[in-house]
Structure formats: C-alpha cells, structure tokens
Amino acid sequence: MLTPSRLAAARALHAVFGSGHRVGDRWDAGLSSEDAGLAQAILGLSLRHWGRLQAYVKPRLKDPSRGLPLGSQVALALGLAQLAWMDGVAAHAAVNESVELVSNPAVGFPPHKGLVNALLRRGAEKREALRAELNALPAALDRTPFVEAALQAALAPHHALADLEAMWMKLQVPPRPAFRVLRNEAPAELEADPQLPGCWKLREGAPFLGPWLQSGAGMVQDRSSQALMAFAWEGNPTHILDACAAPGGKTTSLSLRFPGARISAVEREPKRAERLKQNLADRGVKADVIIAEVADFLANSTGTFDLIVLDAPCSGSGTLQKHPELPWIAGNIDLARLSEIQRDLLRAAIPKLDAGGLLIYAVCSWLPEEGEHHRAWVRATHPELEPAQVWPHGFGVEAGLENAATSCFRPHPLRWDGEGFQAFAWTKR
Numbered sequence: 001m002l003t004p005s006r007l008a009a010a011r012a013l014h015a016v017f018g019s020g021h022r023v024g025d026r027w028d029a030g031l032s033s034e035d036a037g038l039a040q041a042i043l044g045l046s047l048r049h050w051g052r053l054q055a056y057v058k059p060r061l062k063d064p065s066r067g068l069p070l071g072s073q074v075a076l077a078l079g080l081a082q083l084a085w086m087d088g089v090a091a092h093a094a095v096n097e098s099v100e101l102v103s104n105p106a107v108g109f110p111p112h113k114g115l116v117n118a119l120l121r122r123g124a125e126k127r128e129a130l131r132a133e134l135n136a137l138p139a140a141l142d143r144t145p146f147v148e149a150a151l152q153a154a155l156a157p158h159h160a161l162a163d164l165e166a167m168w169m170k171l172q173v174p175p176r177p178a179f180r181v182l183r184n185e186a187p188a189e190l191e192a193d194p195q196l197p198g199c200w201k202l203r204e205g206a207p208f209l210g211p212w213l214q215s216g217a218g219m220v221q222d223r224s225s226q227a228l229m230a231f232a233w234e235g236n237p238t239h240i241l242d243a244c245a246a247p248g249g250k251t252t253s254l255s256l257r258f259p260g261a262r263i264s265a266v267e268r269e270p271k272r273a274e275r276l277k278q279n280l281a282d283r284g285v286k287a288d289v290i291i292a293e294v295a296d297f298l299a300n301s302t303g304t305f306d307l308i309v310l311d312a313p314c315s316g317s318g319t320l321q322k323h324p325e326l327p328w329i330a331g332n333i334d335l336a337r338l339s340e341i342q343r344d345l346l347r348a349a350i351p352k353l354d355a356g357g358l359l360i361y362a363v364c365s366w367l368p369e370e371g372e373h374h375r376a377w378v379r380a381t382h383p384e385l386e387p388a389q390v391w392p393h394g395f396g397v398e399a400g401l402e403n404a405a406t407s408c409f410r411p412h413p414l415r416w417d418g419e420g421f422q423a424f425a426w427t428k429r
C-alpha cells in the first residue's frame with residue numbers, strides 16, 4: 001500500500017514541476033512525525049538531485065528524445081533517490097511504492113508501470129553501483145542558471161572555483177532548524193547555540209516541536225534573522241514600522257526588544273496577514289496589523305517612525321539550503337521587477353523615517369540587484385542617510401573593515417551557518 005509520506009512527496013514534486021509552486025510550509029502537516037521525516041528526506045533528495053536523476057533515466061529509455069510525462073519522472077526520481085541514498089529504506093518498498101505511484105492516475109502515468117518497475121528493479125539489484133553512477137554525474141546538472149548566479153554573487157568579489165563547489169556541497173545538507181524561546185524554559189528537545197546568544201537548535205534526532213510552536217511559546221527563526229535583529233542600536237523607539245511583516249518573525253523580535261514601542265506591522269497579502277495576526281496573538285505580541293500595500297499605508301498616514309524594518313520581498317536566493325525546489329522554479333522570477341519593487345519600497349519608507357531614526361533594509365538574497373545596488377542608490381541619492389554600524393565586524397564584507405562594526409550585514413556564505421542575507425542600516429541626519 002502507498003504510504004502517506006511517499007504520496008505527499010510525490011504531490012509536492014507535482015506542485016513544483018507541474019505548477020511552478022514553492023513547497024508550502026505546511027506541505028507535510030497532515031503526516032505523523034515519523035512519516036513527515038521520511039517524506040522530507042525523500043522530497044529533499046529528489047529535489048536536490050532532480051537534474052542527475054533525470055540524466056540517469058534518459059539514456060535508458062527506448063527513445064531518449066521523447067520526454068517522459070511528469071507522473072513517470074516523479075515516480076522514477078522518488079524511487080531512484082531512495083535506492084541510491086537512503087540505506088534505511090528497503091529496496092522492495094522503494095520499488096513497489098514507486099510502481100504504485102505511477103499506477104495512480106492522480107500523480108502518475110499508468111502506461112509507464114512496466115518501465116518504472118524495470119528501471120527501478122535494475123537499480124535495486126545493485127544499489128551501490130546506482131549510487132556511484134549518480135554521484136559521478138556532474139553536480140552542475142542539479143544547478144540551474146539561477147543557482148550559478150546566486151553562488152557567484154554570494155562569493156563575489158573574490159572566489160575560487162573550489163569555494164563555489166564547497167558552497168554547493170554546504171547547501172546540499174538540509175539545515176537544522178533554529179528557534180527562539182519566547183516564554184518559559186526551553187523544551188528539552190532544544191539545545192543552546194553556543195555561537196549565537198538566544199538561539200536554540202533542535203537536538204539531533206529530536207522530533208519537531210509542532211505543538212510547542214503552536215502554543216506560541218517559541219518560534220522558528222533562522223540564525224541569520226536572529227543575528228540581523230540583534231543589531232546594536234541605542235535608540236529608544238516610540239513608533240516602529242515593520243513594513244513587510246508576515247509571518248511575523250521580525251515583528252516578534254522587535255516587540256521583545258522594544259516592549260514600550262508601538263509597532264505598525266504592514267502586510268499586503270490578506271491570507272498572510274491573517275497568519276501574522278494569529279502568530280502575534282499566540283505569542284502575546286502587541287502590534288497594529290495593517291493589511292495594505294505599505295506605500296499606500298505610508299502615503300495616507302501622517303505618522304513617522306523612529307525605527308523602520310523593511311524586510312523586502314525578494315528572490316530568496318539566500319534560502320537555497322532550506323528550499324531545494326527554488327532552483328527549479330526560479331525561471332519564473334522576474335529579478336528586474338523585484339528590484340524595482342524593492343527600490344519603490346525604499347522610496348516610500350525613507351521620507352517617513354524621523355531624524356535620528358534607524359532604517360534597516362533586508363533581503364534573504366545574495367543577488368546584487370536586490371541588495372548592493374540599492375545601497376549604492378541610497379548613497380548616491382540620499383545624503384541625509386548615513387550608514388549605521390550596527391552589526392559586529394564578522395558580518396561585513398567590506399575590504400579593510402574586517403575588524404570594524406559594519407552597516408552591511410552579509411554573513412559569510414561558507415563560514416556562517418544560516419541563510420544568505422544582505423541587509424543595510426542607515427540613520428537619518
């Protein structure tokens with residue numbers, strides 16, 4: 001019988017390759033913790049090695065020039081990934097369930113039952129050889145132009161080919177989730193991160209903390225976001241703008257840090273705003289949630305702010321480790337348009353910053369169009385904004401400034417364990 005984990009992984013692959021959708025945060029929500037672990041492992045390997053898996057199959061087809069329907073690609077990729085890289089999965093389970101998948105018209109392509117069965121059985125007879133053959137295929141098969149651009153941008157301006165390969169290898173390891181504890185003691189499943197005060201990691205092998213998170217006693221927050229929000233600033237803000245707020249990680253950090261301030265948390269997408277409201281309510285965070293385009297909200301408001309956090313929508317190129325589907329859907333990303341939107345958000349926010357106030361612009365992306373170019377634009381067009389050195393020296397990349405605090409948060413892509421970010425801080429004269 002088809003297990004829920006394999007069916008869920010197959011559905012997620014259909015969403016990515018059939019509809020160009022991201023794998024949603026809750027794609028495995030209906031699964032037991034054990035099933036979710038298996039589904040995540042199978043899906044992760046299939047996505048991280050999709051290019052190689054297809055390249056392995058192609059020459060084994062009767063007519064390699066004819067592509068396979070998605071249902072057959074998915075069943076084969078799932079089966080091969082388990083046989084090659086998941087020693088704990090019995091060969092018969094990997095083969096039989098892939099055959100069941102391809103026989104299911106909702107997620108498969110029943111006429112290819114025989115093909116899937118034959119190809120996987122051959123792989124199952126010699127799992128070591130299958131693994132060796134797949135591993136020997138060029139890693140570049142799994143990297144799309146978007147990935148190459150992200151890797152090169154992350155390592156710019158100085159990088160060796162060896163760094164690029166090392167970074168790619170680093171991105172292949174699923175990240176260990178990081179948490180912040182908001183109420184009470186940390187649960188026993190968590191251990192303190194020795195390098196980042198206030199950050200907690202799930203202990204090796206511990207189950208994911210769903211109910212604890214739902215209770216609002218803690219939240220998932222990547223190490224980079226935690227380090228970013230630990231900016232050193234002595235201001236005592238009275239009115240904070242969280243310009244792009246859902247799902248509320250940074251709103252929560254702001255409220256913990258500045259409990260006396262009024263926070264306006266603006267979110268454009270109504271569904272995301274609902275989630276934001278719920279998250280804030282569960283965590284006991286007080287903020288005015290405003291469902292609006294932030295530029296409209298600002299244009300219609302007379303208020304100004306002494307702290308603005310603009311965590312802008314972006315390509316997410318810094319999140320490749322957590323989102324292995326990203327390389328395969330990034331063809332739909334319009335980088336020029338995103339960059340324009342980010343610039344417009346900065347244009348709307350800057351006039352609303354009080355003198356002496358702090359503006360933080362952040363994106364989880366390495367691409368210069370989403371970060372460095374905006375910094376240069378601010379430098380050229382807004383002399384009233386002065387870079388604010390609010391992060392410790394290790395986060396900066398400015399040559400010659402390795403020992404100074406920095407106004408540019410750009411964690412090192414090889415030495416830092418966390419998402420890729422570019423963030424900049426300015427104060428207004």
Ligand SMILES: C[S@@+](CC[C@H](N)C(=O)[O-])C[C@H]1O[C@@H](n2cnc3c(N)ncnc32)[C@H](O)[C@@H]1O
Binds near residue numbers: 248251293295312313
């Ligand atoms: C990178 S996410 C923010 C993550 C959030 N700051 C956190 O730490 O949890 C960007 C959010 O901004 C929202 N957004 C994008 N453009 C917006 C706009 N013009 N006005 C308001 N919200 C916007 C998106 O819907 C998305 O929820």
